[in-house]
Amino acid sequence: MAYGDALGFLNENQEKKSLTLKNFVYRYNDHLSMKKPAGQYSYITELMLITIKCLVDHGTALKVTVDYPRFYEELKLWRYYRHGTPPPILARLEEKNYYKSTYYWEDRNCCGISRIIPILLANKNYRAAEIEVYKNMIYINRHPKVILTGLLLLRTGYILLENHFIDEDELIQQLKNYLIHMQLQQLNENMKGSLPNHYNLQFEKEKIQYLMDLDRYKNRKDAENKSKQGLILNSIEIYYNLSEQDTPMIEDLCCDYGKEEIAIAFCLWGMSGKEYDTTNASLKDEIFICEMGKFLSKLRNFEGNRKAYVSQDKMIDLFQLEKNSMIQHPILNMLKIKEKEETKEYIKLLVQTKSCINTFVKDKTRQ
Numbered sequence: 001m002a003y004g005d006a007l008g009f010l011n012e013n014q015e016k017k018s019l020t021l022k023n024f025v026y027r028y029n030d031h032l033s034m035k036k037p038a039g040q041y042s043y044i045t046e047l048m049l050i051t052i053k054c055l056v057d058h059g060t061a062l063k064v065t066v067d068y069p070r071f072y073e074e075l076k077l078w079r080y081y082r083h084g085t086p087p088p089i090l091a092r093l094e095e096k097n098y099y100k101s102t103y104y105w106e107d108r109n110c111c112g113i114s115r116i117i118p119i120l121l122a123n124k125n126y127r128a129a130e131i132e133v134y135k136n137m138i139y140i141n142r143h144p145k146v147i148l149t150g151l152l153l154l155r156t157g158y159i160l161l162e163n164h165f166i167d168e169d170e171l172i173q174q175l176k177n178y179l180i181h182m183q184l185q186q187l188n189e190n191m192k193g194s195l196p197n198h199y200n201l202q203f204e205k206e207k208i209q210y211l212m213d214l215d216r217y218k219n220r221k222d223a224e225n226k227s228k229q230g231l232i233l234n235s236i237e238i239y240y241n242l243s244e245q246d247t248p249m250i251e252d253l254c255c256d257y258g259k260e261e262i263a264i265a266f267c268l269w270g271m272s273g274k275e276y277d278t279t280n281a282s283l284k285d286e287i288f289i290c291e292m293g294k295f296l297s298k299l300r301n302f303e304g305n306r307k308a309y310v311s312q313d314k315m316i317d318l319f320q321l322e323k324n325s326m327i328q329h330p331i332l333n334m335l336k337i338k339e340k341e342e343t344k345e346y347i348k349l350l351v352q353t354k355s356c357i358n359t360f361v362k363d364k365t366r367q
Contacts, residue, residue: 002045002289004266008259009042031345039283043084044263047115050074052292055122059302063128066136070309073331081358086111088141105142110149110231114264120157122299134187144206152232160271168240176214179207238265288355319347319362
C-alpha cells in the first residue's frame, strides 16, 4: 500500500505523470519547499503507521482496539512531520469544540480514511473490526457519507481476505447486500452521546445514494464520470485494472483522491493474495514498514503484548531542543535532533529515531 501511496504522492507534486518512483520537490507551504527522496510516502501511510502503533490486543475479548489517548498524542506530533494536508484530520486537531462543530457533522471529505485498514487486518473477528472501525470513523467525522465509505472499505477488504479473488460484479452485489442490511442503531450501540434528530434520515439517504452508485458502477467507466464514483468505487476499479494489467493507469493519478485510491487499490491487491513487483523501486523507511506489517500479524494472533499508553502531564516540545540533543520521548522513544533551521516563517528539525528520520516543521505564521 505504501508503494501506491508513494507513487500517487510523487505525481501530486510534479506536472509530468510517472509510473516510476523518483526524487521530487514537495511544496510544504508558501514559505517552504523540500527535496524528497524517491519513495517518499504521504499522510496516507503515515496515518496507517500511527494506527498500527496505537493498536492493543485483547485476547480474552478476541478483539484488537485503538488506544485513543495515544492516537491523539500521535496525531499531535504527526501534524509537524506530515506530508500533505488532509482537512478532516487537521480540523480535529485545530478546531475548538470540535465535536459540536459543523465540520464534524457536515464535512464530506474522506481524506485519510484508509487509516482503518490496519484495524481490519489486525482483527480476525469481523464484528469486532466493524465496531472499532466505526469508532475510529466517528472520532474524526460524523457525516454518514464518510462513515459509509469507511465501512464499505472495511467490507471490501474482508471479502477479499476471505475469497482472495472475486468477480467484480459479485463483489459489488455483496457490498449492496451489506448496505441493505446495515442498521445505524446497531452500529451506534454503546456509543456515547446523542445524534441529531435528522441524522437517521440523513444516514438512510446516504445509504440509498451509495446503493444507486453501486448500481451505476458498471456503466461509469469513462474518465469524465470517474471522479463522481467516489473514493471507494474508484479504488475498486483501479484494483481490478491492476488485476488485468499489473500497473495503474496514468489517469488514475489525476482524481480528487488519486493517491489514496491508488494506495487502497494496492492494498486490496495484497489482500487478494497477489504481489506487486517493486524490486527496482526504493521506498522510504521500507524496513520499518515491513516490521510494522509483522507486528500486525502478531496482533492478529493476540501476540502483541502492548500496554495502553499512559498520558503525560507535560509533553516535550521538540522545537525547544538544540541541534545534537538526545532525549527519551514518550511517543518517539530515543531520538536525536540531527539538524535545526529557524527563519521568521518556520522552525525545521531533522529528527532521527530508531526506526526512521523525519523532518518536523513548525509554521510560525499560523501561531
